[in-house]
Amino acid sequence: MNAPFEYLLRLGDDRIILGHRLSEWCGHAPILEEDIALANIALDLIGQASLLLGLAGKIEGQGRDGDALAYLRDAVEFRNALLLELPKGDFAVTIVRQLFFSVFALLQAEALERSSDQELAGIAAKAVKEFRYHVRHSADWVLKLGGGTTESQNRAQRAVDDLWRYTGELFLADDVDRAAAASGFGVDPSTLENAWSETVRDVLARAGLTIPDVSYMQRGGRTGRHTEHLGHLLGEMQILARSHPGASW
Amino acid sequence: MTPNKPETNTEDPARIAGFEARIAAGETIEPKDWMPERYRRQLVRMMSQHAHSEVVGMLPEGNWITRAPTLRRKMSLLAKVQDEAGHGLYIYCGTETLGVDRHELIQQLLNGTAKYSSIFNYPTLSWADIGAIGWLVDGAAIVNQTMLAKASYGPYARAMVRICKEENFHKRQGYEIMATLSAGTPAQKRMAQDALDRWWWPSLMMFGPHDTDSPNSDELLRWGVKRKSNDELRQRFINLTVAQAKAIDLVIPDPQLAFDEKTQNWLIGPIDWDEFWRVVRGNGPCNQERLAARRQAHDDGEWVRVAAAAYAAKQARAESTSEAA
Numbered sequence: 001m002n003a004p005f006e007y008l009l010r011l012g013d014d015r016i017i018l019g020h021r022l023s024e025w026c027g028h029a030p031i032l033e034e035d036i037a038l039a040n041i042a043l044d045l046i047g048q049a050s051l052l053l054g055l056a057g058k059i060e061g062q063g064r065d066g067d068a069l070a071y072l073r074d075a076v077e078f079r080n081a082l083l084l085e086l087p088k089g090d091f092a093v094t095i096v097r098q099l100f101f102s103v104f105a106l107l108q109a110e111a112l113e114r115s116s117d118q119e120l121a122g123i124a125a126k127a128v129k130e131f132r133y134h135v136r137h138s139a140d141w142v143l144k145l146g147g148g149t150t151e152s153q154n155r156a157q158r159a160v161d162d163l164w165r166y167t168g169e170l171f172l173a174d175d176v177d178r179a180a181a182a183s184g185f186g187v188d189p190s191t192l193e194n195a196w197s198e199t200v201r202d203v204l205a206r207a208g209l210t211i212p213d214v215s216y217m218q219r220g221g222r223t224g225r226h227t228e229h230l231g232h233l234l235g236e237m238q239i240l241a242r243s244h245p246g247a248s249w
Numbered sequence: 250m251t252p253n254k255p256e257t258n259t260e261d262p263a264r265i266a267g268f269e270a271r272i273a274a275g276e277t278i279e280p281k282d283w284m285p286e287r288y289r290r291q292l293v294r295m296m297s298q299h300a301h302s303e304v305v306g307m308l309p310e311g312n313w314i315t316r317a318p319t320l321r322r323k324m325s326l327l328a329k330v331q332d333e334a335g336h337g338l339y340i341y342c343g344t345e346t347l348g349v350d351r352h353e354l355i356q357q358l359l360n361g362t363a364k365y366s367s368i369f370n371y372p373t374l375s376w377a378d379i380g381a382i383g384w385l386v387d388g389a390a391i392v393n394q395t396m397l398a399k400a401s402y403g404p405y406a407r408a409m410v411r412i413c414k415e416e417n418f419h420k421r422q423g424y425e426i427m428a429t430l431s432a433g434t435p436a437q438k439r440m441a442q443d444a445l446d447r448w449w450w451p452s453l454m455m456f457g458p459h460d461t462d463s464p465n466s467d468e469l470l471r472w473g474v475k476r477k478s479n480d481e482l483r484q485r486f487i488n489l490t491v492a493q494a495k496a497i498d499l500v501i502p503d504p505q506l507a508f509d510e511k512t513q514n515w516l517i518g519p520i521d522w523d524e525f526w527r528v529v530r531g532n533g534p535c536n537q538e539r540l541a542a543r544r545q546a547h548d549d550g551e552w553v554r555v556a557a558a559a560y561a562a563k564q565a566r567a568e569s570t571s572e573a574a
């Protein structure tokens with residue numbers, strides 16, 4: 001097992017998949033300001049993914065670059081958490097998911113600033129600044145939706161109810177995470193859960209939203225056991241790159 | 250804010266003469282200055298059409314964001330479409346200096362009474378269309394906007410200076426996509442030529458009807474809103490673009506294209522004005538879809554806008570209560 005490579009795929013795939021989902025809003029957002037903001041966040045995520053997958057390819061040493069990893073792997077080879085591949089849904093789903101992920105990703109990036117790998121530490125340092133904005137943006141909107149109208153409150157609550165069962169996977173640690181953490185390369189995600197929970201519960205409480213009882217947290221993304229949605233996402237994302245093998249763009 | 254709502258419908262000819270003298274002397278008109286009502290309305294028309302074009306223009310290019318072939322291309326395209334949203338927002342704000350607000354203008358777009366650039370009623374069928382739009386559509390827009398950056402109305406002119414800088418960047422990006430495709434595999438080269446074949450004539454139509462058939466031109470030229478005629482701008486674009494096509498080994502789809510030594514201009518065959526008017530009047534390939542997409546986004550976002558307004562109102566009430574306490 002090449003733990004740093006596997007670990008970087010998880011980081012990179014989380015970001016490319018969520019960035020792709022956010023980019024679907026471009027031109028279709030509720031207000032022009034949000035077309036700009038969501039595109040901005042998508043750009044940050046895809047930019048980070050490009051660096052992380054590029055570094056993964058370098059560490060793997062098989063001649064694959066970031067594009068080869070993004071465009072020429074099948075769904076079962078992707079390592080993103082399930083939460084991130086779910087369809088964009090309505091604006092409430094997009095915003096609640098963004099809050100859940102951004103709070104997690106900010107904590108993760110703050111820890112990765114201390115990575116033993118200088119390149120990863122550098123990527124994380126830049127990402128921290130970006131995630132701070134993503135957290136602020138999504139938390140502001142969760143408060144607006146929760147405290148806006150009955151409809152927005154209902155939609156936001158439904159989004160929390162639907163997405164909550166996908167949050168547990170973010171903090172599951174396996175041998176890859178433990179090996180990456182032990183070597184000082186990565187961070188064990190289970191160590192981030194308390195801080196995440198504190199922040200997210202605080203925002204939801206201020207927004208008047210409640211956390212549902214769930215008997216099981218969905219999992220599988222880190223080992224390639226995805227939802228059916230990912231195949232369709234990749235079918236669209238990869239079509240051009242796959243239709244013209246070997247071509248440069 | 251209504252600084253420039255008409256004071257009266259009957260305008261003093263002496264005042265108009267004074268206004269025209271200022272423009273003839275090269276002065277810039279600012280929001281607080283008096284202006285003829287016709288001038289104000291022409292600017293609102295042009296600026297809102299421009300803003301609508303930016304917003305509708307997000308759709309054909311947005312169509313390829315999820316399929317862009319590399320991470321770098323995906324980011325560039327996303328950033329470009331984001332810039333267009335920014336331009337739209339910026340110009341809508343510009344129209345507010347003329348006493349109309351953005352919501353009113355967006356309603357006009359959605360109910361079909363406002364116009365936007367017809368070029369966005371054509372479909373993007375392949376990745377090369379993203380190159381062609383950057384190269385040709387943004388290229389044509391730059392020729393037009395470079396002229397508008399000298400327009401007599403200050404806020405519009407200043408917006409154009411800023412927007413032109415970004416459009417130049419988009420144009421280079423688009424041209425670079427076309428150059429890469431043209432030098433790529435045979436399939437990529439065909440893709441590039443096909444995109445040029447489809448976008449060339451609609452790009453030339455972006456400059457509007459011939460000067461002899463352009464109803465607004467005389468007045469706009471006299472008031473310094475426009476500084477050059479449609480045909481002059483179109484010719485400038487053609488002269489620039491023919492050489493660029495040759496440089497990347499693509500063929501302009503016009504068998505009558507010929508260089509005129511005397512004028513040093515590239516002369517083109519006839520433009521299909523029937524097609525132009527057909528698309529302007531709503532029967533282009535994507536007119537229905539573009540408006541439907543805008544209406545859908547607007548309708549789907551209604552509950553979000555209402556919620557944001559309700560939240561802001563509650564916050565304001567809470568603040569005034571706590572101040573009173």
